[in-house]
Amino acid sequence: MNRGLVILALIATVACNKKAADPQTESNVMLEEPVIKVVDSAAAGKHAGLALIEGGDCLSCHKVDTKLVGPSYQEVADKYNEADIDQLATKIIDGGKGVWGEIPMTPHAGMSRENAKKMVEYILTLKK
Numbered sequence: 048m049n050r051g052l053v054i055l056a057l058i059a060t061v062a063c064n065k066k067a068a069d070p071q072t073e074s075n076v077m078l079e080e081p082v083i084k085v086v087d088s089a090a091a092g093k094h095a096g097l098a099l100i101e102g103g104d105c106l107s108c109h110k111v112d113t114k115l116v117g118p119s120y121q122e123v124a125d126k127y128n129e130a131d132i133d134q135l136a137t138k139i140i141d142g143g144k145g146v147w148g149e150i151p152m153t154p155h156a157g158m159s160r161e162n163a164k165k166m167v168e169y170i171l172t173l174k175k
């Protein structure tokens with residue numbers, strides 16, 4: 048009886064080790080866990096535009112819901128719509144003033160139009 052248990056335990060251990068060494072094994076929870084964490088920290092489903100905004104200098108002058116140096120992103124979202132995406136992307140790249148006041152937005156000359164548009168698309172999702 049005891050011997051049987053020991054053998055069972057041995058088999059279980061060997062089977063476990065084999066799984067751990069084989070990344071193809073689907074059912075190994077210990078291997079899957081870190082993978083899930085990576086997906087989480089990349090925040091699956093986060094808008095690409097938000098990631099770009101967080102990675103840029105935008106948040107030193109803009110907040111989502113409060114005016115800072117520049118207008119809040121909610122104010123911007125309320126003022127514009129899809130048809131303005133191109134124009135706003137140009138404004139981010141070239142900078143400029145006069146729409147919200149006399150303080151200019153600094154240009155972001157190195158930014159691609161594609162990325163600038165993604166940022167605007169994200170900002171427009173903040174419409175109240």
Ligand code: HEC
Nearest residue numbers: 103104105108116117143144145146147148150151152166
């Ligand atoms: C140095 C401060 C500053 C930084 C950095 C900054 N902005 Fe601005 N932003 C402003 C100001 C000031 C305005 C208002 C300009 C105006 O009145 O025409 C503005 C306006 C805007 C507008 C509205 C433009 C319009 O014509 O109504 C958008 C969209 C915008 N910013 C997005 C961004 C994004 C995205 C970034 C990061 C890549 C960014 N801003 C970085 C200061 C800044």
